[in-house]
Amino acid sequence: MGPLSGGxxxxxxxxxxxIFGPKKLPELGKAAGSTLREFKNATKGLADDDDEKPNTQKEKA
Incomplete structure (x- = not known):
């Protein structure tokens, strides 16, 4: 399946x-944006932690 078309x-x-009405859509968009931002920051932190773990294990050994 390809990407979504304009239609x-x-x-x-x-x-x-x-479903949500015109007044609720901006709030939902803002909430979705903040959720994605938090997820991105959390996954970046996990990737940084993974990079640091091998170094600390070598120092302990």
Whole structure:
């Protein structure tokens, strides 16, 4: 399956507008953005921790 086409995105936007209403959509977008930002920061921290673990294990051995 390929990426979503323009028509599919418009249909999804219309359905979201009907379900949540125009006043709630900006709040949902803001919440989704902050969630993605937190996830990105957390995964970056995990990757940094993985890089540091081999060094500390060599020092202990």
């Amino acid at each position: 599919s995105l418009i249909l999804i936007a219309i359905v979201a507008l009907l």
